[in-house]
Amino acid sequence: MSSVTLYIESDLEELIPGFMQNREKDVRDLRIALANNDMDEVALLGHSLKGVGGGYGFDFVTEMGREIEEASKTGQNVLVEQLIEQLATMLDNITIIYR
Amino acid sequence: METILIVDDNADNRNLLRVILNKHHYTLFEAENGLEAMAIATSKLPDLILLDIMMPIKDGYETCAELKREKTTQDIPVIFLSARDETSDKVKGLELGAADYITKPFNKAEVVARVKTHLKLYGLARSLVLANENLKNKQKKLDEDLAAAAQIQYSLIPSTVPEIDHYSFAYRFEPSDLSGGDIFNIHRLDESNVVMYIVDVSGHGVPAAMVTVAVAQCLRPHGRTIIKEEIDTTPFYKITTPLDVVCKLDEQFPIERFEKFFTIVYLVLNTKTGEIRYSNAGHPFPIIVRKSGQLEILETGGTVIGLGDVVPFEEGKAQIHPGDRLYLYTDGIVEFSDKDEEYFGEDRLYQELVRHRAISLDESCDSLLDTLRVFGKGLKPQDDITLVALEYGL
Numbered sequence: 001m002s003s004v005t006l007y008i009e010s011d012l013e014e015l016i017p018g019f020m021q022n023r024e025k026d027v028r029d030l031r032i033a034l035a036n037n038d039m040d041e042v043a044l045l046g047h048s049l050k051g052v053g054g055g056y057g058f059d060f061v062t063e064m065g066r067e068i069e070e071a072s073k074t075g076q077n078v079l080v081e082q083l084i085e086q087l088a089t090m091l092d093n094i095t096i097i098y099r
Numbered sequence: 100m101e102t103i104l105i106v107d108d109n110a111d112n113r114n115l116l117r118v119i120l121n122k123h124h125y126t127l128f129e130a131e132n133g134l135e136a137m138a139i140a141t142s143k144l145p146d147l148i149l150l151d152i153m154m155p156i157k158d159g160y161e162t163c164a165e166l167k168r169e170k171t172t173q174d175i176p177v178i179f180l181s182a183r184d185e186t187s188d189k190v191k192g193l194e195l196g197a198a199d200y201i202t203k204p205f206n207k208a209e210v211v212a213r214v215k216t217h218l219k220l221y222g223l224a225r226s227l228v229l230a231n232e233n234l235k236n237k238q239k240k241l242d243e244d245l246a247a248a249a250q251i252q253y254s255l256i257p258s259t260v261p262e263i264d265h266y267s268f269a270y271r272f273e274p275s276d277l278s279g280g281d282i283f284n285i286h287r288l289d290e291s292n293v294v295m296y297i298v299d300v301s302g303h304g305v306p307a308a309m310v311t312v313a314v315a316q317c318l319r320p321h322g323r324t325i326i327k328e329e330i331d332t333t334p335f336y337k338i339t340t341p342l343d344v345v346c347k348l349d350e351q352f353p354i355e356r357f358e359k360f361f362t363i364v365y366l367v368l369n370t371k372t373g374e375i376r377y378s379n380a381g382h383p384f385p386i387i388v389r390k391s392g393q394l395e396i397l398e399t400g401g402t403v404i405g406l407g408d409v410v411p412f413e414e415g416k417a418q419i420h421p422g423d424r425l426y427l428y429t430d431g432i433v434e435f436s437d438k439d440e441e442y443f444g445e446d447r448l449y450q451e452l453v454r455h456r457a458i459s460l461d462e463s464c465d466s467l468l469d470t471l472r473v474f475g476k477g478l479k480p481q482d483d484i485t486l487v488a489l490e491y492g493l
Contacts, residue, residue: 011118011122012115012118015111015114015115015118018110018111018114019111019114022110022111044153047153047182047183048109048153048182050182050203050204051109051112051181051182051203051204052109052111052112052115052203052204053204054203054204054205055112055115055203055204055205055207056111056115059204062204
């Protein structure tokens with residue numbers, strides 16, 4: 001897929017590596033929780049993503065987090081799996097421009 | 100330097116807030132959960148707390164509730180910062196006592212603006228509490244000063260009456276608030292003479308009390324006093340006439356001196372002859388109640404002390420005989436008004452004193468005050484009540 005370009009404030013530059021690492025961990029945790037059918041944990045992780053993304057300029061993380069939380073609360077496990085993988089792919093394909 | 104405590108289990112949230120708030124020069128503390136938050140809040144007493152809700156161990160709601168229960172932390176403004184964006188979440192947070200609720204993902208400018216607003220409000224609230232404390236302390240000091248002035252004044256009032264053959268004396272004194280403006284005395288001047296006087300200084304409180312003290316000093320029985328003068332020939336003293344006493348007071352207490360004026364009735368009684376000499380400066384007229392029940396009002400008088408001899412003072416004479424009574428009083432009695440603003444007045448006073456001719460002098464004083472109380476129907480007197488009485492026994 002084509003990459004998404006994110007414009008992020010230069011103030012946050014030094015936080016981004018840590019942020020990215022944490023998001024990748026979130027994806028791993030989501031996969032594990034789903035495999036264990038621990039939908040409460042999935043909802044919690046989704047909720048957390050929803051809260052953290054936008055502030056850093058990663059609006060898609062907020063969006064995906066919201067959808068994952070929704071889907072897990074309504075028992076749509078298949079959708080949840082799709083969303084997780086979509087998030088993973090998006091995280092792998094971003095270009096960041098600091099300004 | 101204002102301090103802010105950031106509470107969030109997510110390191111990325113904490114980091115972001117730290118970067119944003121550092122730019123505005125706040126000192127920051129961080130906590131990962133409610134437990135840490137309480138520990139830091141109670142020890143550091145930050146000026147504001149940014150509080151996440153979804154946290155392990157102790158969530159934001161519980162933490163907020165606990166902060167508001169703790170005396171030391173209950174006034175610290177709490178701003179919830181949460182991805183829980185339902186109205187019910189916000190209502191719950193605000194009902195727990197939070198000052199504000201910002202949803203995540205948050206807008207940097209919004210967070211800063213609200214933080215600034217609440218810090219300012221908190222600062223203002225604390226100033227108000229401080230100012231109030233100061234005010235209370237000042238008031239307490241004022242009350243203490245007032246009580247001290249009252250103590251001084253009470254010390255000037257006679258504790259006993261003179262014991263003189265054939266005469267009995269009585270007095271009643273009921274100040275209207277902590278510090279009255281009335282002062283009086285009855286004492287021997289020498290073997291044959293007794294002085295009685297009442298002074299009523301305008302106003303109340305500490306200023307009036309100070310003037311009464313000064314006047315009392317002038318009129319004191321011994322030492323440097325204006326009521327007796329030293330002379331070169333036997334008996335080496337002369338009793339100052341009432342007229343001269345009043346004139347000297349007028350000289351020493353012009354109204355400009357303390358911005359107070361006072362009234363005085365000053366009376367010298369020759370206990371051997373029953374002769375009375377008196378001078379009155381603006382004061383209610385003394386009353387003689389004869390053995391027969393007839394009244395004589397001692398009406399010779401001049402204006403108040405302090406106006407600088409504008410109207411000349413006068414001296415009057417009277418004569419009492421065995422069986423007669425004499426009453427001096429202040430206008431707190433005749434000007435005592437009841438709920439309907441009707442004054443007690445001289446007529447009622449005269450009636451009362453004549454009516455009580457049959458009972459003892461002391462009882463007549465109590466009776467008068469009882470009648471006043473009944474007249475007032477429970478209303479407190481608006482002014483000091485002073486009554487000084489004597490009876491020439493049979």
